[in-house]
Amino acid sequence: MSDLQTPFYQIDLAKLRVNMERIQYLRERSGAKCLLALKCFATWSAFDFMRPFMDGTTSSSLFELRLGHEEFGGETHAYSVAWADHEIDEALGYADKIIFNSLGQLDRFGAKAAERDITMGLRLNPRFSTSGFDLADPARPFSRLGEWDLSRLESALDRISGVMIHYNCENGDFDLFDQQLTRIENEFGSFLEKLDWVSLGGGIHFTGEGYPLDKLADRLKAFQAKFGVQLFLEPGEASITKSSSLEVTVLDVIHNGKDVAIVDSSIEAHMLDLLIYRETAKLPQDGDHAYQIAGKTCLAGDIFGEGHFPAPLQIGDRISIADAAGYTMVKKNWFNGVAMPAIVIKDEDGTIREIRRFSYDDYKSSLS
């Protein structure tokens, strides 16, 4: 264990390699291309390590697009729920493909993309998804995410050569994936066969332990053959799952009907999705000593969850919160002015490199 000042996020390249090799295997067996979804993970110091295993990046804004183009390279997909007039020229300078969210956006910006020979696509919303959270469900009623009317989609065929269909969310169930892909084939097949490429978006948890990777690869390969398209996947969480931790230190232990350890971090500031989705962190569960692990902000509900430890916790003890790479660093913020976790890379030879430490000046300049 390093003695760096906590809190810090630690990206473990040996663990990241496991995901990368699964992604590479899937690409080779299926012929599908895999693009890192920067909205989930954009810690660019890890890109040199990830680049050989993936085809490029996909993005959800101009800044992500530029980061992917400049720091990752390879194929660079540009998607945004809505581009602004003042962004589009710059965006087209970075993009290999631009995927518009609506026919209206295609109408507004398609001519500019055509002038520069940028491949265009639309987001297709199949009106179903695997999301268990209404908040994160792109098929929720009145969803603004993509087009679903076949006549509208077909009206764009003179300009687009592909679609992006993002409808999975942490889906680790291959059979469900298979069924839903069949549903897409049945409902949209006549349209898909007129395209050159289809992106199935992210949210397929195919790097998880025990996932039937061969079945997925074969299913993707068959889809490509059936419709004559190049498939893309956009793994976010699947790219970095289980690769990283948030390292924190116990600052106080209190006993108020429950044993509570207060640590030098915060769910709201450093692992925001735990708060948004009312979930609990992956804490140590080894031992007879139970503690609620809580953050140090003023928020009463700033609680990581319950952990179990082999001995009573003491002030100064380090706790490692697992699986802390996805949607964490990209959403961290200065709530309560709590010290922002440094970012650390653990190389495969065990070397620990601190690649970013945040200071008071960073806090102060986050405001003005």
Next chain:
Amino acid sequence: MSDLQTPFYQIDLAKLRVNMERIQYLRERSGAKCLLALKCFATWSAFDFMRPFMDGTTSSSLFELRLGHEEFGGETHAYSVAWADHEIDEALGYADKIIFNSLGQLDRFGAKAAERDITMGLRLNPRFSTSGFDLADPARPFSRLGEWDLSRLESALDRISGVMIHYNCENGDFDLFDQQLTRIENEFGSFLEKLDWVSLGGGIHFTGEGYPLDKLADRLKAFQAKFGVQLFLEPGEASITKSSSLEVTVLDVIHNGKDVAIVDSSIEAHMLDLLIYRETAKLPQDGDHAYQIAGKTCLAGDIFGEGHFPAPLQIGDRISIADAAGYTMVKKNWFNGVAMPAIVIKDEDGTIREIRRFSYDDYKSSLS
């Protein structure tokens, strides 16, 4: 209306003055002191304007404490749910008072504070609150926020001269405040009369329209007289309520069973509490044309709420989202890499000053 590039937060000093004058009136009539709660609002370019009306700041971390000390001045209260060993010396260099969250923290750091003649206090948790949200309720079961056992509190009397009791949350009901303060008097009176000062924390919405400010002032004055203490209030939202807006622009309008306008902002990135507490933004409600106003991130539920407008919305239209100062700028983040709102001050003479614009380099350096 300025033609600055949206999105931006706009702090209107003429509106801010209304709150400041109410705070000043309360201070003068009651004798209570008022400290700005930086966890809610810490945009330090506004501090020159606010300083004459308030006594200083209170904080929830080392960084907030330093900001208050260096940029606001006056009385500087230092509170943190838990101080780290490596922070305490620096913290004591900025603090006029240090308020420990637990007896354990007082035991750990009290001697250091005493050496430097820093006034000490404890957080007292009365085990009730006005919060309607479990998440934000400091009196929730197993709350880690403060001490409530009278014998434990009394055991600290050789070291502390006051307490902080934060139990209100957006409480605009004076009668409820009065009842709960009476309950505190009844339950903790014998202890309070041994103290020199009591902070009642924040969450009293006394700058709101129609709030009986005189009654509050008289009630606070009577409390001070009864127990022989100096009272403090720590207004956060009450300091800046209704002073600021988030200015956004319509990027796309879609019709999917509902008319939806997509704007160049995001609740998750720029007004996070709307997402955390599942609330809706204060949107224009004047006119017959109804729209759902949605953000531009990938989050399906990135929805500000429903607005009404005098004419159909067009791409390029500006929308002003009201009441956007509290818990917004201090929590903004780079989710989806969406352009972060600039921060703008509107002077009382109408001059618009852009005091911070965030760039791609800010986004990139938020990671590494």
